[in-house]
Every structure is written in structure tokens, then in C-alpha cells.
Amino acid sequence: MKNIIFLAPPAAGKGTLSEMLVEKYGYAHISTGDLLREEIKNKTEIGKQAEGLMKEGKFVSDEVIIKLISNRITKSDCENGYILDGFPRTLNQAKEYDELLSKLGKDLGVVIYINIDKEMAMKRACSRITCPKCGRIYNKYSNEMKPKVENICDDCKVTLQQRSDDSEQTFVKRFDEYVSKTMPLYDYYKNKGVLEIINAYESKYETFNEAVKVIER
Ligand code: AMP
Numbered sequence: 001m002k003n004i005i006f007l008a009p010p011a012a013g014k015g016t017l018s019e020m021l022v023e024k025y026g027y028a029h030i031s032t033g034d035l036l037r038e039e040i041k042n043k044t045e046i047g048k049q050a051e052g053l054m055k056e057g058k059f060v061s062d063e064v065i066i067k068l069i070s071n072r073i074t075k076s077d078c079e080n081g082y083i084l085d086g087f088p089r090t091l092n093q094a095k096e097y098d099e100l101l102s103k104l105g106k107d108l109g110v111v112i113y114i115n116i117d118k119e120m121a122m123k124r125a126c127s128r129i130t131c132p133k134c135g136r137i138y139n140k141y142s143n144e145m146k147p148k149v150e151n152i153c154d155d156c157k158v159t160l161q162q163r164s165d166d167s168e169q170t171f172v173k174r175f176d177e178y179v180s181k182t183m184p185l186y187d188y189y190k191n192k193g194v195l196e197i198i199n200a201y202e203s204k205y206e207t208f209n210e211a212v213k214v215i216e217r
Helices: 014-025 032-041 045-055 062-073 091-104 118-126 168-182 184-192 204-216
Strands: 004-007 028-031 082-085 110-115 128-130 137-139 195-199
Touching: 004 014, 004 184, 014 028, 014 082, 014 137, 014 204, 028 032, 028 062, 032 045, 032 062, 032 082, 045 062, 062 091, 091 184, 110 184, 110 204, 118 128, 118 168, 168 184, 184 195, 195 204
Parallel strands: 004 082, 004 110, 028 082, 110 195
Antiparallel strands: 128 137
16 A cells, blocks of 8 residues: 555645554554554653643644654554655655655555635634544534534544634644645655645545545556
């Protein structure tokens, strides 16, 4: 299976799309945001460094992120293909990742850019709720993504939570970070000939179908 990198602004649907592709193809799902949230939960040194930055909508250092990624992609569940959700986010991360891949003899795979406008992404971020136990993502205002019982995970039956960085104020900062630091990756990967573009639709199934076409092309 081709490895996948999702390139998209916050709340474009990277996490949801990743969950759907993991179910269809059995990819390993690597979300650097989830890895960092785990470090925070476990009160590690990395977690302590990352917490404040994440609350403010700022990026965590490239050094920390590369360390997390190089540990994660060498695990055995990544041998048959993995999805990178939220990495790389800077040109420097992308270049370091290229070096890491050539050292490990792994392929970059395909980069899928999810096209979404700022308003739709903001609406999604502010209504997104997540299960603290299994990580499943819900959305209060989407018929196909709301939980069966208000604010309760369908599977784990625990209360859903809003991420602390999904407030309107922090979202704007995260979006600005994305535009200034992550958007340059669009040209970087386009020039390498590995970039594919799909659209974020209201329905996650439409977006998923576009992603499947790209993967199976
Ligand atoms: P996410 O769950 O992907 O929206 O990431 C949540 C937050 O974690 C981001 O707003 C950043 O503060 C941090 N983060 C996640 N991935 C990266 C990355 N590749 N580089 C820098 N910071 C990151």
C-alpha cells in the first residue's frame, strides 16, 4: 500500500478520513497531534514542552516532531503502509522526513491535499467533539457525524469532549500558522510530482470516495 500524507488546514477532516481509510485498507494511522496529546496525558518532558504551545495554536518544535515520527514509523504496524495525519507541517519537517525515508529505504507515497475554505473549517472545528477513550471524532451539527445520544460516544459510552484548541480564537491562530508555515509544502510536493487534490464535502462519504480513487489509481 502507498503511504499517505494528508496536507490540509486544521479541521479539514484529516482525522475522520484517516479513520475511514484505516478501516478499509488497514493502514497504521499516525497523527502527530494525537501523539502529542498522549505525551501531555502521560506528563512527559515532551508533553510539558508541547502543552502551552498547543493551547495557543502554535507549532511544536520540528526537533520534537521528527523524534516522535522517527520512533513511530519504525514500528512493525507501519510496514504495510501508514497515514501521516498532521505531519509534515513545515518545509524543514518535510526535508528532514525525506532524509529519514532515504535512510530507512521507505517510500514517500502520495500526498493528498484536502481543499476546504476557512469558514467551513472553522465551523467544523468549533462543533467537533472527540471521545477521550477511543479518539473517535464526532460533530454536533452534522447529521452523519453526531453521536446517537447527545454528547456520548456510541462505542465507549463516555462523555465526549471538545479539544481545548478548537475554540474560535485558537482556531484562527492555528489557521494562520497553517497558511504561513504549511502551505509552502503544496508547491514542494507538487514539484516532486506526488501531490493529489481532493475536496472536503459536507458529506464525509463523498470526500472518502475521492480519496479512494486517488489511492487506487
Ligand atoms: P492536530 O491534532 O493535527 O490538529 O494538532 C494539534 C496541535 O499539535 C497543532 O495545533 C500543533 O500545536 C501541534 N502539532 C501537531 N502536529 C504538528 C507538527 N507536525 N508540527 C508542529 N506542531 C504540530
